[in-house]
Amino acid sequence: MEETTIFNGLKKHFKFDEFKSDLQRKATVEICQRKRDVFISMPTGSGKSLCYQLPAVLHPGKITIVFSPLLALIKDQIDHLTALKIRAATINSKITSAQRESVLMDLKSTSPNTRILYVTPEQAATATFKALYENLYKFNKIAYLVIDEAHCVSEWGHDFRPQYRKLGDLRDNVDVPCIALTATANSDVVKDIVASLKLAPDYRTFRTSCFRNNLFYDVHYPNLLPDPYKHLRDFVLDCLNEKEEKSMDKQRKSCGIIYCRTREQTELLMEKLNQLGVKALCYHAGLKSDERRVFQEQWQNGDVPVICATISFGMGVDKSTVRFVVHWGSPKEPASFYQETGRAGRDGKPSKCRVYYNRSDSKAIEFHLSQDYSKAGDVEHKKKRSERALKGFRKILEYCENPTECRHKLFTDHFGEPPPECSNRCDFCANGKKVRDLAEEFLTKSIQFNSKAQSYSEIDYSDMYGEGRYGLQREQSDYNKTAGSDGDDDDGAGFDNRKALEEKAKKATSDFIKKQFSLRRNQQEMSQNTIDKLISKHARVKAAASSSSKVKGLTLATREQYVTKLLEVLHENYVKCQEEPTLDRQDVEDCSIDMEYEIFSANTTITMYRSALAKTISNVKKLTDDEIVYEKLLIFEPKPAKHETLTDLFRNLSKRRQSQSTEADALPGFRSASELVDDAETAPAFTTASRLYADAAPKDGEMSATGKQRNFKSLFGEDSDDEGGSKSSNSKDVYSSKEKHANRHNRDKRSLSRERSEDKKRRKEEDCKEEERSSPQQHPSPSSKDHHKRQKATDVNVMKYSSRPDGDSRARKRLKLKKSEVGGLVVKLLTPAYAEKRFESRETFKILARNISHALADKDESEIKAYVRKFLEKNEEITLSTAL
Numbered sequence: 001m002e003e004t005t006i007f008n009g010l011k012k013h014f015k016f017d018e019f020k021s022d023l024q025r026k027a028t029v030e031i032c033q034r035k036r037d038v039f040i041s042m043p044t045g046s047g048k049s050l051c052y053q054l055p056a057v058l059h060p061g062k063i064t065i066v067f068s069p070l071l072a073l074i075k076d077q078i079d080h081l082t083a084l085k086i087r088a089a090t091i092n093s094k095i096t097s098a099q100r101e102s103v104l105m106d107l108k109s110t111s112p113n114t115r116i117l118y119v120t121p122e123q124a125a126t127a128t129f130k131a132l133y134e135n136l137y138k139f140n141k142i143a144y145l146v147i148d149e150a151h152c153v154s155e156w157g158h159d160f161r162p163q164y165r166k167l168g169d170l171r172d173n174v175d176v177p178c179i180a181l182t183a184t185a186n187s188d189v190v191k192d193i194v195a196s197l198k199l200a201p202d203y204r205t206f207r208t209s210c211f212r213n214n215l216f217y218d219v220h221y222p223n224l225l226p227d228p229y230k231h232l233r234d235f236v237l238d239c240l241n242e243k244e245e246k247s248m249d250k251q252r253k254s255c256g257i258i259y260c261r262t263r264e265q266t267e268l269l270m271e272k273l274n275q276l277g278v279k280a281l282c283y284h285a286g287l288k289s290d291e292r293r294v295f296q297e298q299w300q301n302g303d304v305p306v307i308c309a310t311i312s313f314g315m316g317v318d319k320s321t322v323r324f325v326v327h328w329g330s331p332k333e334p335a336s337f338y339q340e341t342g343r344a345g346r347d348g349k350p351s352k353c354r355v356y357y358n359r360s361d362s363k364a365i366e367f368h369l370s371q372d373y374s375k376a377g378d379v380e381h382k383k384k385r386s387e388r389a390l391k392g393f394r395k396i397l398e399y400c401e402n403p404t405e406c407r408h409k410l411f412t413d414h415f416g417e418p419p420p421e422c423s424n425r426c427d428f429c430a431n432g433k434k435v436r437d438l439a440e441e442f443l444t445k446s447i448q449f450n451s452k453a454q455s456y457s458e459i460d461y462s463d464m465y466g467e468g469r470y471g472l473q474r475e476q477s478d479y480n481k482t483a484g485s486d487g488d489d490d491d492g493a494g495f496d497n498r499k500a501l502e503e504k505a506k507k508a509t510s511d512f513i514k515k516q517f518s519l520r521r522n523q524q525e526m527s528q529n530t531i532d533k534l535i536s537k538h539a540r541v542k543a544a545a546s547s548s549s550k551v552k553g554l555t556l557a558t559r560e561q562y563v564t565k566l567l568e569v570l571h572e573n574y575v576k577c578q579e580e581p582t583l584d585r586q587d588v589e590d591c592s593i594d595m596e597y598e599i600f601s602a603n604t605t606i607t608m609y610r611s612a613l614a615k616t617i618s619n620v621k622k623l624t625d626d627e628i629v630y631e632k633l634l635i636f637e638p639k640p641a642k643h644e645t646l647t648d649l650f651r652n653l654s655k656r657r658q659s660q661s662t663e664a665d666a667l668p669g670f671r672s673a674s675e676l677v678d679d680a681e682t683a684p685a686f687t688t689a690s691r692l693y694a695d696a697a698p699k700d701g702e703m704s705a706t707g708k709q710r711n712f713k714s715l716f717g718e719d720s721d722d723e724g725g726s727k728s729s730n731s732k733d734v735y736s737s738k739e740k741h742a743n744r745h746n747r748d749k750r751s752l753s754r755e756r757s758e759d760k761k762r763r764k765e766e767d768c769k770e771e772e773r774s775s776p777q778q779h780p781s782p783s784s785k786d787h788h789k790r791q792k793a794t795d796v797n798v799m800k801y802s803s804r805p806d807g808d809s810r811a812r813k814r815l816k817l818k819k820s821e822v823g824g825l826v827v828k829l830l831t832p833a834y835a836e837k838r839f840e841s842r843e844t845f846k847i848l849a850r851n852i853s854h855a856l857a858d859k860d861e862s863e864i865k866a867y868v869r870k871f872l873e874k875n876e877e878i879t880l881s882t883a884l
């Protein structure tokens with residue numbers, strides 16, 4: 001056939017002045033010759049359909065049979081061709097029997113008018129079709145056999161749509177050119193398609209790079225965003241450019257698709273976007289078919305610009321003004337990701353493809369896919385398919401979690417093409433460092449702050465990707481059912497034996513549940529190499545690099561998660577049980593790191609490691625229930641700052657302030673350290689009894705030499721630089737000395753706390769014994785829960801009781817204070833008087849406090865209080881001689 005004939009046909013039938021690309025032209029010309037089989041792999045939106053539609057029209061009297069996966073797709077194509085006055089038909093039961101008869105009559109006539117007949121692979125297996133096919137071939141009326149979306153042969157043909165793979169049988173002993181079209185096939189899939197469709201060895205391939213230079217790809221992480229929904233809203237509004245397009249015809253206005261993993265997500269996002277002022281609809285298999293149709297039409301017509309959908313939406317959607325495609329959650333694998341994002345910018349204008357990536361979701365999907373792999377057993381093709389799916393998904397994980405190269409390279413690699421010339425058409429090429437930093441921050445946060453490793457059994461897989469393959473199958477089935485089509489084909493072959501597939505799906509689910517527990521551990525450790533590599537940079541654990549070499553199978557991520565878990569329980573323990581906390585969260589974290597390391601060092605197998613940690617965690621929890629501070633926290637020495645960064649500086653300063661203010665809060669008349677910094681005119685900053693007794697008062701400097709701070713310092717009884725001259729110190733020295741001071745101060749408090757905690761334990765034991773003595777029959781088992789409850793209640797009563805001055809000996813005994821506690825109490829009681837400037841000097845205050853403490857060392861709290869009160873009542877002004 002002459003090229004001019006073809007060119008004229010393009011103008012006449014399709015109203016195009018030229019081919020969309022040279023490749024489209026070449027492929028069309030080759031197909032028109034009807035000499036060879038043809039394989040076309042061109043990007044989405046590149047105009048593949050025309051490559052067979054134009055040749056079909058240019059062979060009058062012959063029919064082109066097109067196998068297409070979905071009835072929706074078929075309907076779109078027929079509508080499109082009908083609008084161009086090209087006769088196209090289908091024979092599914094969606095049409096009336098009269099229409100059907102008319103189609104069949106035409107097809108069987110000597111010179112049929114129908115140019116293109118669309119069928120699904122399942123229809124192709126029916127007796128009706130087979131008879132028709134034989135008849136058409138017998139009378140040399142078949143121009144081409146076309147397999148649209150040919151990747152389905154490989155992706156679906158192996159499993160739930162086996163009829164796809166049987167299409168090759170139609171070619172046995174039949175000399176008709178076969179055209180296979182796809183946008184998404186890598187070399188493995190191509191091989192599979194070629195073999196399955198039995199393409200002749202001399203078949204011709206027309207292939208262009210899959211690189212779409214009008215699409216901008218990027219990834220965002222909701223867990224790093226203050227409000228992910230608002231972020232999405234802003235992105236959508238930016239893409240829609242509504243202001244500029246206000247007066248535009250609605251069909252030509254910008255629009256977008258948001259792909260979600262589950263039906264619930266589609267509805268939730270629709271709701272959120274509407275609340276945030278963006279008109280949106282949803283689309284998923286759970287909607288009635290009428291609703292789905294109406295929603296799709298509203299979106300297609302431009303009435304509503306955004307559609308939130310499961311991945312079932314879009315095959316065959318040919319809307320050229322899609323300005324963005326968002327994946328809310330991870331895409332499934334490169335090919336479908338490419339296909340889905342390929343719906344953007346089909347008019348060639350710049351458009352955006354964004355993933356909002358969430359790690360917990362993706363781990364669940366990875367787990368789910370790996371189940372498929374495990375379940376495939378020895379069935380080779382299933383194994384291969386599930387392996388491919390898993391591999392594909394891991395590429396997506398890398399894409400999202402570990403960006404190291406151009407985003408478009410995901411696709412060019414997948415389809416076996418050389419790297420594209422991106423020219424900043426993705427976030428990585430635009431600013432690689434920023435992207436890498438963000439990904440690292442995301443990963444670190446996800447791992448460290450997500451210790452509650454989600455049990456995958458809790459995840460509802462039934463809705464994964466709109467229910468995965470089964471969901472897609474059901475959507476198709478549903479569509480067919482409501483449309484009354486293939487499934488009800490008069491030959492009864494139906495849509496691939498729906499019932500059997502439903503059974504299969506049910507069985508698969510139950511197998512999955514049974515197996516998951518035994519497999520879970522392996523799965524949790526999957527793809528950890530990548531994760532480990534990434535987080536090792538940010539790892540908190542000690543000896544991070546030797547994690548798996550020291551304990552086989554132990555990953556860095558697992559260790560990090562244990563540290564987080566330990567931190568969680570220890571922090572709770574400390575906050576709940578420590579009355580006067582001196583450690584801050586960072587200290588507790590450091591303590592968790594030490595504890596984990598101790599266990600890591602002491603255990604050689606992962607089982608031992610896990611069980612030691614589980615035991616420790618459970619111990620801590622138990623102590624928390626008993627309101628006892630975990631011992632390691634009491635003896636924990638806060639670590640000096642590794643680097644003297646400003647953050648460390650503030651952290652330690654605020655820690656000191658916190659500990660001082662904690663104490664001050666407990667002491668009436670005391671002001672917090674931070675208040676003192678702000679206004680040092682008022683109170684003394686004696687902080688602990690032991691400091692009071694420390695004759696060699698610490699000679700700390702302060703962070704800066706402001707007047708207020710100097711005053712504050714002098715109140716601490718420090719021989720400050722100001723007093724001794726005007727020695728200036730650099731901030732580093734000041735900081736270390738201050739650190740030392742803080743550490744000593746904290747140590748004092750810790751020893752006090754330790755004593756208190758031990759006291760508490762002792763009291764509990766005594767209490768327990770005493771109660772047992774008094775009514776042993778009432779406490780059958782000291783370890784029973786009831787007993788613990790009673791014990792707690794008793795403690796509370798004792799505390800209440802002990803605050804009364806006339807408490808009995810038992811309560812009084814418990815109120816007896818340690819030496820250091822006596823000192824603290826005396827300081828606390830004297831402080832208001834000091835603040836009122838009733839003491840002759842600071843020295844007088846110290847001497848008096850020391851003397852009273854010594855004198856009342858064996859007295860209980862109420863006696864000390866009474867004594868100090870009386871002393872202060874008697875002595876309005878306290879001089880050195882009074883104190884002595």
Ligand SMILES: Nc1ncnc2c1ncn2[C@@H]1O[C@H](COP(=O)(O)OP(=O)(O)OP(=O)(O)O)[C@@H](O)[C@H]1O
Nearest residue numbers: 016018019020043044045046047048049050183318
């Ligand atoms: N020669 C041409 N000139 C202008 N527009 C064209 C030409 N050929 C096809 N188109 C238009 O390009 C758009 C995409 O075409 P088509 O749907 O065939 O793409 P495709 O490659 O099959 O995409 P997909 O793989 O997503 O189905 C359609 O709107 C079609 O009308």
